[in-house]
Amino acid sequence: MAALLAIGECMMELTPQGDKSFNKAFAGDTYNALVYAKRSVPELNAFIxxxxxxxxISRSMSTEWEKEGVNTSFTLISNTATIGIYAISTDVTGERSFSYWRKNSAASQMMAIKPVYELIETCPDVSCVFFSGISLAILSEEDKAVLIKFIQGLKAKGVKIAFDPNYRPAMWVNKEHAVFWLEQAYSVSDIxxxxxxxxxxxxxxxxxxxIADYCQLFNVQEVIIKCGEKGTFAYFDGKLTAHQPFKAAPIQVDSTAAGDSFAGTYLAQRIINNDIATALQQASKVAGHVVxxxxxxxxxxxxxxxxNTNLTN
Structure with missing residues (x-):
């Protein structure tokens, strides 16, 4: 069975509803991608x-994951920490900004709960693992290295590795710090x-x-480069393979998770062996509706x- 494992943090999401109330949901970059992957390919086995x-509140989030068809059997439980929270603000153009309360969250300690060899041995049988710059940034320096070791162990078992830098400057000590860990991630990634x-x-x-030339330094096989209004460019083994032109949404209400929905849909389509051009087209359509x-x-x-109605149009 086709299967995708997402690694990272999911938080309580608070979205303003008028001046005095918030809508509660649960979200996080790799989790968002996993949900959209599962929706794109319902037969996909989705693990977090x-x-x-x-x-x-943690149990409430886990219940919501299961409602989305996400398998929680590989999710760890901390007895000393809980989940993080973030609030969204959007301007008139739909661009968003965030306020976070996530320090010392359970997810930030996920690599310290069990030994890495045990995680490698007990990981579900999956086709692809997806992680991000945020998955790394929330961890301590020691645990960042453990996560890379975990990824290396899965890759050695034949699992395909996918990574989205999802660079957030505030989460890193400085630019050099981010570059160091991004390069560690690129060095173990296939996509x-x-x-x-x-x-x-x-x-x-x-x-x-x-960007494609740089990724070749790390032997990344598949590079999907999102270039805003210039569209998305796909490289395979260093060669330009496909280009998906940008198509602006009729309205942009909220750009939250546009990139996540793109990534999840793209990876799901590739896991079921759709070609790169088809996967790009499907992913771009989904992101255009999500915003x-x-x-x-x-x-x-x-x-x-x-x-689902518009994907076939």
Missing amino acids: FSAIGNDD VLPGEEDHQALFAHQDHIA QHRGAIMPSEQYEKVI
Whole structure:
């Protein structure tokens, strides 16, 4: 069975509803991607590796994961910490900003709960593992290294590794710190999904060609470069393979999870052996619809009505 494992942190998401109330949901970059992967390919076996608390709000989040079809059997429980929280603010153009309360969350301690050899041995049988720069950034320096060792162990077992830098400057000591760990991640990855803005900020790379050349230094086989209004460029073994032109959404309500939905849909399509061009097209369509709705995770009934109907058009 096709299977995807997402590694990272899921938090309680608070979205303003008027002036005095918030809508509660659960979201996080790799979890968001996993949900959209599962929706894109319902037969996909979707696992999440993270850590949550032993409290009511953590159990509520785990229940929500299961409602989305996410298998929680590889999720760890901390008896000393709970989940993080973040609040979304969006401006009139749909661009979002966040306020976080995540320090010392259970997920930030996930690599310290069990020995890495045990995690490698007990990991579910999956086709692909997906992690991100955020998955690394929330961890201590020691645990970042443990996560890379865990990834290496899975790769040695034949699992394909996918990585999205998802660069957030505030989560790193400085630019050099981020570059060091991004390069560690690139060195173990088969698929990377960088944004042009990430590489401009970190390396002063000015176009997809420079980014693809850089990724070749780490022997990354499949490089999917998101370049905003210039579209998305796909490289395979160093050669430009496909280009998906940018198509602006009629309205942009909230750009939260646009990149996550793209990544999840793309990986799901590749796991079931759709070609790169088809996967790009499907992923771009999903992201274009996701930005027209508030919050990271579209309600499932809206996804079924809006996206599944439009994917064939």
